[in-house]
Amino acid sequence: MIGLQDVARAAGVSPATASRALHRPDLVALRTRERVEQAALELGYRPNVLARGLRTRGSRTIGLIVTDILNPFHATLAKGVQDAAEAQGYTVLMFNSDEQPDKERRALETLHGHLPMGLIVVPTARTRENLSVVAGLPTVELDRASGLDGAHTVMVDNVSGAREAVAHLLGLGHRHVGMIVGNLDISTARERLQGYREALEAAGLPYDDGLVLPGDHREQGGRLAALRLLSGRERPTALFVGNNEMTVGAVLAARELGLEIPGDLSLVGFDDSRWAQTMSPALSVVSQPTYDLGQLACQHLLSLIAGQSLPGSVRLPTRMVYRQSTAPATVLA
Amino acid sequence: MIGLQDVARAAGVSPATASRALHRPDLVALRTRERVEQAALELGYRPNVLARGLRTRGSRTIGLIVTDILNPFHATLAKGVQDAAEAQGYTVLMFNSDEQPDKERRALETLHGHLPMGLIVVPTARTRENLSVVAGLPTVELDRASGLDGAHTVMVDNVSGAREAVAHLLGLGHRHVGMIVGNLDISTARERLQGYREALEAAGLPYDDGLVLPGDHREQGGRLAALRLLSGRERPTALFVGNNEMTVGAVLAARELGLEIPGDLSLVGFDDSRWAQTMSPALSVVSQPTYDLGQLACQHLLSLIAGQSLPGSVRLPTRMVYRQSTAPATVLA
DNA sequence: CTGAAAGCGCTAACAT
């Protein structure tokens, strides 16, 4: 490996000067600096970030933990984070918790040993506790809030997004609107449920427990919940589903039951995707600025690392996208 | 930060002994070892991998560069790699080249500074050259071959996969089978084209240049190519598309042109996806063992790192999945 | 079986 020593020797200066020339240019004479830069270039010098990190106790590295990299939503968040990090010369250590608090904890422990300068995490149900592993580390919670006091969060306005979706359904005349909500240990699920309730209330409709079923944020959970919801007597004529994966499950369930969308069932999902756009009928959804969310979280974190104090919580708006999966309610027999 | 010093002190031994106790258990008395382990546990000791890596010149870290993390195929590869790495206590540094040789090179440079023990890369068109940045590093090429002599590769049998797909189309009586191939700088594209040609040849049909159009591996490229291919006179009655993203584009193009699948156009894509399964009609595809590919590449790399010499190249079989997007050719007017 | 000491490559005091 080409070390700073080598560069220094080639440039005829001490290692210290070479170091300064490379990243504190103002502290070094222009001519010397040029010689060092030249030498570094010719030798193909790459700093050993391990040594640097050891010395400075900080590694221009940040951690990212998402709950499911196979979910395009999370992949997009990750890309937003990575692009923003790279733009500032930071390297991202990415982990996958699979929604499992234990995996999240292990990820945090591994991460800890890498002396990251900050962390972006999509919380699981037990992030509050797990974060003690990296106590004191600048942290931004992404997409969800762990509930930790004073945490920095970058999220979408879930309540109003859900409210708008359900209001749309209600506006079409639906009176039995079901909801497949996520795990209520997760803030997004709670907030979206809240939006559902508010829309009902605004329309003067009662909240009916039987129309709301939990899911596990995955396709299977959504399918099972939808199957149950749509098989009961007095089945809902419209469904609002709390995340993208469960929406897939709900569509599958409707197909299994021979229910036409939107003829027999109106459907709105949360989070847009190519799948939602290209399936037929194209799905109406509450769309999120996913990539921006990731970028913003990263920029926020980097500011935090730089010592700026910032508002604790950022909310981005959602946008309702009307496509072909909803239709006016028809009077049932 | 809790250091090994602290653990040593708490256990009443020297740092050296504490170090040994933790990862060369055989070199230390059982009782001492227990005391050290106990202390480490109580204090919540996490080794500083930077210091360790600096000392041992190797960091239990491997690099992974994929070309498009937003593509579910790559996300799945990544998950396979990560899971396998984690199972062996390795941390993955993941980068995204976006198919751009320059980004790939920058990723390699950054990676280099982290002293990784190995690299898994989905090559771009210029990986051969770029790999000089990490010369000497154990490397496995995943999904594609850069063309580097003696490289270790983990790929799918593209030729036979493509051959089977096209033979299927031919068997249905199609005589004008088009292909949207990827960038021919990429080995998968070349191999899939090769399979297409072999199937034609086996059926005694001539190869017609005009039926084969390049794409850029993304949705737009596929759409444009399909639009062109399907608008010409003597349009093909069947299409074989060389990757998942371009297949989406081809479907979109067919819709734009008012072509029914499979009535007016039979379609087979390469690589399965949820989208292919749930769109209607469900798409027939050449399915790949994507997750296994990632896992295998990682296991292969770890063996390499451990000094085992292995066969240079692994090929996994594909599997043809018949669904509803193909139909017998009807005689055209 | 355990301890003392050196050093991985780098940067930050401190000195000049």
Next chain:
DNA sequence: ATGTTAGCGCTTTCAG
């Protein structure tokens, strides 16, 4: 403006 020196936390000779 530059060089000298020390030390980040760990592992590894080398002694004992």
